Amino acid sequence: MEVIRIFLDSLFHWIAAGSSDNALSDTLSVAISCTKQISALLQNCVTLLSQFETQLAETVSQESIINVLQFLAVEAIFLENQARDKESVISNQSIESLRVVSMGILRQVSSTRGLSLT
Amino acid sequence: MRPLSSTSLPPQSPKRQSFAVEIIQHTTPTPSSSVASTNHKSKKATIATHLHERRISTSPHPTHIPAEKDRVDAIVSQFTTLLDDIFEAEDVFNHEAEEQTEGSAAFFSTDSLRDGHPWLSKEMHRKLDVHLRKLVRTVAWKHGVAGSGLRIETGDLARITGICERAVRAAEMVELKELGGDDDPKREWMMNRLGRIENAILAANVIMLLITGSGTDQQVSLPSRPFSERSFTDGGRYTRRKR
Numbered sequence: 591m592e593v594i595r596i597f598l599d600s601l602f603h604w605i606a607a608g609s610s611d612n613a614l615s616d617t618l619s620v621a622i623s624c625t626k627q628i629s630a631l632l633q634n635c636v637t638l639l640s641q642f643e644t645q646l647a648e649t650v651s652q653e654s655i656i657n658v659l660q661f662l663a664v665e666a667i668f669l670e671n672q673a674r675d676k677e678s679v680i681s682n683q684s685i686e687s688l689r690v691v692s693m694g695i696l697r698q699v700s701s702t703r704g705l706s707l708t
Numbered sequence: 709m710r711p712l713s714s715t716s717l718p719p720q721s722p723k724r725q726s727f728a729v730e731i732i733q734h735t736t737p738t739p740s741s742s743v744a745s746t747n748h749k750s751k752k753a754t755i756a757t758h759l760h761e762r763r764i765s766t767s768p769h770p771t772h773i774p775a776e777k778d779r780v781d782a783i784v785s786q787f788t789t790l791l792d793d794i795f796e797a798e799d800v801f802n803h804e805a806e807e808q809t810e811g812s813a814a815f816f817s818t819d820s821l822r823d824g825h826p827w828l829s830k831e832m833h834r835k836l837d838v839h840l841r842k843l844v845r846t847v848a849w850k851h852g853v854a855g856s857g858l859r860i861e862t863g864d865l866a867r868i869t870g871i872c873e874r875a876v877r878a879a880e881m882v883e884l885k886e887l888g889g890d891d892d893p894k895r896e897w898m899m900n901r902l903g904r905i906e907n908a909i910l911a912a913n914v915i916m917l918l919i920t921g922s923g924t925d926q927q928v929s930l931p932s933r934p935f936s937e938r939s940f941t942d943g944g945r946y947t948r949r950k951r
Contacts, residue, residue, distance in 0.1 A: 592880045593908040600884035617886060620898045627902050634909045641916040 591658050594635055598662050601632065602669065604679040609670055621679050632684050639691045646698035660699045663692035780846045784860065787839040791864050794832065798871065801826055817907060820878065827875035830903075833910035836868070840917040869918050872911040879908030 600621075607618050621628065642659060645651060666688045672678035797811040803824050816826035828836075882901050 593876060593882075593905055593912065596879075596882060596884060597905050597909070603885055616894065617884075617898075620894045623895055624898050624902060627899065627906070631902060631906045631909065634906060634913065638909055638913050638916065641913065645916065645919070 591655055594638065595658055595662060597631065597635060598666065601628070601680065602665055605669060605672070605685075608672065608678050618679070625679060628679055629681065629684055632680060632688060636687050636691050639688075639695060643691065643694045643698050646695065646702055651702075656699055656702065659695050663695040663699070666692040667696070776846075783839070783842050783846060787843060788860060788864070790835060790839060791860075791868055794828070794871065795864070795867060798826070817875070819904065820874070825874055827878060827907070828871060828911065830907050830910055833872070833875070833907065833914055836872075836914045837910065837917065840914065844917070865918055869915055872914050872918075875911035876908045876915070879904045 604618050604621050607615060608622075639659075642655075646656070646659075666685075669685055669689070671682045671685065672680075793811075794815055797809075797815040800809060801812050801816070803822060803826070808821050812821060812826070815828060815832055817829045820826040882904055884898075884901055884905070
């Protein structure tokens with residue numbers, strides 16, 4: 591869980607930094623040069639999150655895991671699309687797949703806690 | 709298993725018609741088949757009664773389940789062989805040796821070879837992932853074909869889970885937001901850390917498959933029990949250990 595959090599946190603940080611008008615930081619410039627690997631990593635991350643979604647539906651998970659999943663999912667859903675797709679760390683299409691799985695996780699978290707999304 | 713309907717077979721062959729009835733009778737109802745079958749149950753029962761004697765002797769594909777069993781056996785055999793190879797490589801691994809063996813280099817991540825407890829490489833995690841997903845997709849896994857041979861030792865599963873956990877733990881302290889002050893070129897620094905995180909996520913995928921036994925296949929649902937109480941027996945499903 592911690593590994594997913596580290597990666598997605600960094601990704602959100604890079605996306606936010608890329609959206610601002612400030613000059614690119616060193617880390618962001620390096621990250622942009624590794625776009626291909628970051629995309630592959632995000633894809634693996636989405637697969638893992640979908641397994642967490644299945645797990646949430648079937649078993650009782652620890653509250654700490656549910657909390658992390660919930661906060662990551664909320665942040666992923668409200669990520670802004672990149673205006674300049676080619677110059678960003680990650681493509682809008684990859685962000686979209688992250689959003690889809692995040693919505694599934696939020697749905698499972700809500701049903702786990704007996705909440706209604708409507 | 710997709711239920712066969714009598715409409716998919718030549719209508720003129722009485723032998724084949726009886727086979728279709730047999731399959732429907734013996735198939736465990738899935739949500740889709742159970743909905744459709746409600747209105748036809750009495751009709752099927754009547755046909756089954758009329759064709760009872762013929763059905764026993766003329767089923768044209770009695771090898772259907774054995775063929776599935778062979779396939780499952782082959783998948784299980786491949787998986788257990790891979791596990792054995794990994795365990796053997798771990799047993800002979802010596803982190804103090806000046807030159808690592810070919811086995812260690814093939815199975816373990818190069819970052820981990822200096823450590824006493826190595827973790828698997830990305831390729832190995834991918835292989836394990838593929839094997840586990842193949843197992844999950846088998847009919848034996850879903851329906852528990854009697855004597856399917858889908859048996860894997862719990863000790864082996866616990867050991868491979870432990871090895872995968874090392875890869876995850878190794879990436880828990882990785883910092884990505886700020887560039888390090890190492891002498892490495894910046895891009896190499898980033899690639900190295902992304903590689904570690906990717907390996908950890910692949911390992912976590914394998915662990916999740918081992919824990920849930922379901923992967924992304926939503927049709928397979930298993931009871932909620934801790935991993936320590938499960939074993940791969942009973943036709944491929946996890947069962948509670950007797951204490």
